Amino acid sequence: MNQAGPGAHLLANLNALTKVAPGLVARISLPVGTDHVGVDANGAWHAKWGDRWFPLALSPQTRAQLLAATPGSTPVAVFGLGEPQVVLDLLQQHPERVIYGWERDPWILRLFLGAENMAQALQTGRLRLLLGVDLLQAQTALRACEVLVHPVLGGFYEHERRLLAAPGNLPLAFVARGGLFVDDVAEALWQQGFRVYTLDLHNCAAEELTYAVKTAKPQLLAAINYTDGLAPFCEQLGLPLLCWEIDPSTSAVPPCPTPARKAFIFTYREAHVQAFRDAGFPHVEYLPLAANPARRHPMPLDPLESLRFGGGRPTYVGTSIAQQIPDCEAAFAAAVHDLAPPARAHVWLQQALAAQAAAGNQPALPGALDAQEPGLGARKAALTAAAEIAAAHKRLRYVAGLGDLGMWVWGDEGWRHMDAITPGHQAKYCGSASHKLDITKIYNASAVNVDIGRLYQSDIITMRVFDIAACGGFVLAEHSAALEHIFDLGHNMESHSSFEELRDKTRHYLAHPQVAQAMAARAREVVLANHTIAGRVAQMLGRAFA
Numbered sequence: 001m002n003q004a005g006p007g008a009h010l011l012a013n014l015n016a017l018t019k020v021a022p023g024l025v026a027r028i029s030l031p032v033g034t035d036h037v038g039v040d041a042n043g044a045w046h047a048k049w050g051d052r053w054f055p056l057a058l059s060p061q062t063r064a065q066l067l068a069a070t071p072g073s074t075p076v077a078v079f080g081l082g083e084p085q086v087v088l089d090l091l092q093q094h095p096e097r098v099i100y101g102w103e104r105d106p107w108i109l110r111l112f113l114g115a116e117n118m119a120q121a122l123q124t125g126r127l128r129l130l131l132g133v134d135l136l137q138a139q140t141a142l143r144a145c146e147v148l149v150h151p152v153l154g155g156f157y158e159h160e161r162r163l164l165a166a167p168g169n170l171p172l173a174f175v176a177r178g179g180l181f182v183d184d185v186a187e188a189l190w191q192q193g194f195r196v197y198t199l200d201l202h203n204c205a206a207e208e209l210t211y212a213v214k215t216a217k218p219q220l221l222a223a224i225n226y227t228d229g230l231a232p233f234c235e236q237l238g239l240p241l242l243c244w245e246i247d248p249s250t251s252a253v254p255p256c257p258t259p260a261r262k263a264f265i266f267t268y269r270e271a272h273v274q275a276f277r278d279a280g281f282p283h284v285e286y287l288p289l290a291a292n293p294a295r296r297h298p299m300p301l302d303p304l305e306s307l308r309f310g311g312g313r314p315t316y317v318g319t320s321i322a323q324q325i326p327d328c329e330a331a332f333a334a335a336v337h338d339l340a341p342p343a344r345a346h347v348w349l350q351q352a353l354a355a356q357a358a359a360g361n362q363p364a365l366p367g368a369l370d371a372q373e374p375g376l377g378a379r380k381a382a383l384t385a386a387a388e389i390a391a392a393h394k395r396l397r398y399v400a401g402l403g404d405l406g407m408w409v410w411g412d413e414g415w416r417h418m419d420a421i422t423p424g425h426q427a428k429y430c431g432s433a434s435h436k437l438d439i440t441k442i443y444n445a446s447a448v449n450v451d452i453g454r455l456y457q458s459d460i461i462t463m464r465v466f467d468i469a470a471c472g473g474f475v476l477a478e479h480s481a482a483l484e485h486i487f488d489l490g491h492n493m494e495s496h497s498s499f500e501e502l503r504d505k506t507r508h509y510l511a512h513p514q515v516a517q518a519m520a521a522r523a524r525e526v527v528l529a530n531h532t533i534a535g536r537v538a539q540m541l542g543r544a545f546a
Contacts, residue, residue: 007114008117009113009114009115009116009117010110010113010114012117012119013113013114013117013118013119013122014028014029014113015119016118016119016120016122016123017113017122017123017129019123020122020123020125021129024129024131024134027106027131027207027208027211028106028109028110028113028131030106030205030207030208031205032106032107032110032203032204032205032208033107033202033203033204034107035048036048036049036107036203037056037105037107037108037111038053039111044056044057045057045082045083045111047105047108047152047153049156050179054152055152056082056083056108056150056152056153057082057083058082058083058085058086058150058151062151063085063086063089066086066148066151067086067089067090067093069148070090070146070148072146073094073096073097074097074144074145074146075097075098075099075100075141075144075145075146076090076097076098076099076100076145076146076147076148077099077100077101077102077142077145077146077147077148077164078090078099078100078101078102078148078150079102079147079148079149079150079153079154079157079160079161080102080103080104080149080150080152080153080154080156080157081101081102081103081108081109081112081150081153082108082112082150082152082153083112083115084112084115084116084118086148086150087099087101087112087118087127088116088118090148091118091121091126091127096126097126098125098126098128099121099126099127099128100128100129100130100138100141100142100145101127101128101129101130102129102130102131102134102135102138102142102160103129103130103131103153104131104132104135104157104160104198104200105200105203106131106132106203106204106205106208107203108153109129109131132204132208132211132212133197133211133212133215133216135160135163135164135197136163136172136197136215136216137215139163139164139168142164143164143165147164149161157198158183159175159183159186159190159196159197159198160197160198162190162195162196163195163196163197166195170193170194170195171193171194171195171219172194172195172196172197172216172217172218172219173186173189173194173195173196173197173218173219173220173221173222174196174197174198174199174212174213174216174218174220174221174222174239175189175196175197175198175199175221175222175223176198176199176200176201176221176222176223176224176227176230177198177199177200177201177202177203178223178224178225179224180435180436181224181246181463181533182224184292184295184533185222185224185244185533185537186198186222187292187294187533187534188292188533188534188536188537188538189222189537191534192534192537192538192541194219197212197216197218199212199221201223201227201230206233209233210233210237213237213239214237218239219240220239220240220241220242220541220544221234221239221240221241221242222241222242222243222244222537222540223241223242223243223244224243224244224246224247225243225244225245225246225247225249226243226245226253226254226265228254230243230263231256231258231260231262231263231281232256232257232258232260234262234263235258235259235260235261235262235263236258238262239262240262240264240544240545241262241263241264242264242266242540242541242544243263243264243265243266244266244267244268244287244536244540245265245266245267245268245269245272246268246289246463248454248457251384252275252380253272253275253276253278253279254279255279255280256279256280256281257280259280260280260281260282260283261282261283263281263283264283264540264543264544265281265283265284265285266284266285266286266287266536266540266543267284267285267286267287268286268287268288268289268460268461269286269457269459269460270286270459270482271459273285273286283543283544285543287536287539287540288460288461288482288486288531289460289461289462289463289466290463290466290527290531290532290533290535290536291463291466291467291469291470291527291531291532291533292470292532292533292534293470293527293528293532295436295440296439296440296443296466296467296468296470296471297440297470297471297472298444298471298472298524299440299441299444299471301441301444301445305441305445306445308445309438309441309442309444309445309446310408310430310442310445310446310447311445311446311447312406312447312510313406313407313408313446313447313448314402314405314406314407314408314446314447314448314449314450314506314510315407315408315409315410315442315445315446315448315449315450316395316398316399316407316408316409316410316411316449316450316452317409317410317411317433317439317442317443317449317464318395318411318452318464319411319412319414320392320395320396320411320412320414320415320417321388321391321392321395321414321454322392322395322396322412322414322415322417323412323413323414324388324392325388325389325392328385328386328388328389329346329349329385329389331381331384331385332345332349332381332382332385332386332389333345333346334381335379335381335382335385336348336373336376336379336382339373339376340373347372348369348372348373348376349386349389351368351371351372352365352368352369352371352372352386353386353389353390353393355367355368355371356368356386356390356455357390357393357394357397360498360499361455361458361497361498363455363456365377365383365386365387365390365455365456366378366383369382369383369386384456387454387455387456388454390455391454391455391456392414392417393421394452394454394455395452396415396417396418396421396422397421397422397499398450398452398499398502399415399418399427399450399452400418400421400422400425400427401422401425401499401503402427402450402502402503402506403422403425403426403427403428404426405503405506405507405510406510407426407427407428407450408427408428408430409427409428409429409430410429410430410431410432410433410438410439410442411432411433412432415429416429439467440471443467443468443471443473444471444472444473446473446474447474447509447510447513447516448474448475448476448506448509448510448516449464449468449473449474449475449476450475450476450502450506451464451465451468451475451476451477451478452478453478453480458478458479458480459480459481459482460480460482461477461480461482461483461486462477462478465477465483465493466527466531469493469520469523469524469526469527470524470527470528470532471524472520472521472524473520474494474509474516474517474519474520475493475494475520475523476494476495476496476502476505476506476509477493477494477495477496478495478496478497479495479496479497483495486526486530486531487523487526491519491522492519492522492523492525492526493519493523493526494509494516494519
């Protein structure tokens with residue numbers, strides 16, 4: 001996608017805005033991330049969230065519907081800007097009407113200002129633009145407005161929409177922008193009595209982030225996974241940081257260059273507790289993953305839905321990791337460049353991977369790498385890259401190996417690599433699955449939900465296990481000491497430690513569905529009682545504000 005650049009419209013609008021809101025002009029002019037918003041060959045705007053592009057342009061029919069919903073002459077607040085046509089329509093519809101335009105993303109606001117000349121409306125105050133935390137300062141004025149929500153952006157700005165109606169005396173929490181799990185944590189904070197605002201750490205300038213904290217004065221910043229520099233940022237501003245590590249990382253914990261007295265780190269891996277402490281974080285503790293029962297719950301399905309989402313079958317939902325293999329191969333070569341040229345490094349890697357495949361779930365990579373070159377297994381970057389590839393191969397082999405039992409899999413396109421790993425397999429790749437609804441239906445419909453962990457993280461309980469259990473689905477979980485600690489194996493949870501055991505137990509529970517269903521019901525009771533995201537967030541708050 002081609003980026004839209006500044007032009008005559010942008011300069012005219014900024015000149016007009018300088019006369020009424022010079023501070024806003026300075027913030028709009030800060031350097032920001034731009035690769036998440038683009039304009040295609042037809043001139044239509046798109047924005048990227050996660051790994052998907054979403055169109056921001058609205059059809060004439062959609063714009064007409066939005067205008068029909070705000071027919072009066074009272075002020076109107078446009079929530080999420082995108083392309084400016086809706087605002088231009090509003091300005092033309094009622095020449096005396098005041099229009100507030102709020103946008104969280106500074107690059108979208110800048111593109112908005114560069115698309116059309118709105119200088120007169122800006123200078124006269126008919127069009128009043130708000131960026132980020134300006135929403136909080138303008139809350140009283142916005143509550144007197146009719147609200148027009150952008151059909152696409154409004155979905156991503158859900159928590160900010162709730163702020164408009166929330167009592168202003170509630171404590172404020174910032175949540176670092178992220179994926180689905182971030183929304184679950186944000187919802188738990190709402191339940192704890194906080195208002196929630198989303199802070200975009202990656203697409204806002206450092207000055208804008210500082211401005212947001214100093215202006216809004218939040219009580220805390222919650223983040224999923226640690227971003228380098230976040231603890232010093234919070235320490236400098238006196239802002240408590242609650243960070244929950246929930247995802248695997250192929251890099252070491254970055255050392256904290258300053259005291260991290262305000263940072264409270266919670267990690268899903270007990271082995272990472274010491275790693276964070278060694279990196280300079282004094283407040284670190286183990287906190288397993290959990291489920292959000294409002295999202296993952298039992299759901300009645302009609303016969304067609306049950307068939308579509310794997311009814312009566314074993315299934316797996318998740319990333320194949322296979323799409324990361326080229327990057328990991330390059331990372332391995334870079335990690336050993338002083339020892340071998342790329343061709344030789346490739347041979348070392350393939351021989352180590354073959355040794356790991358022969359060893360099954362037993363960790364063999366360090367020794368296998370040392371067999372190629374003494375000391376190679378101690379090189380963390382090389383070992384981590386190899387382990388990620390081995391994890392991808394393991395998932396592909398496991399899913400393909402259950403094909404004759406009727407296995408279906410949902411996830412990324414990397415699952416198509418099963419054909420190369422296991423030629424002639426019978427597993428069916430079903431494409432991607434929506435996190436918000438499809439996955440819940442799959443967990444409900446499947447006879448056996450398979451859990452396949454990473455080779456180098458066999459000490460954790462995956463989020464998949466908690467989510468399936470919350471749905472009342474039966475899960476065959478990868479065995480770990482953590483799993484034994486939380487569940488009563490054989491009573492409310494079943495596990496596997498090898499592919500052979502996974503295959504045997506899958507076949508057994510397909511033949512005994514009532515036994516599987518009874519065990520699943522007991523697992524759900526355990527999760528609802530002790531392992532919800534709301535409970536985890538309450539625990540984090542208790543530690544930080546004890």
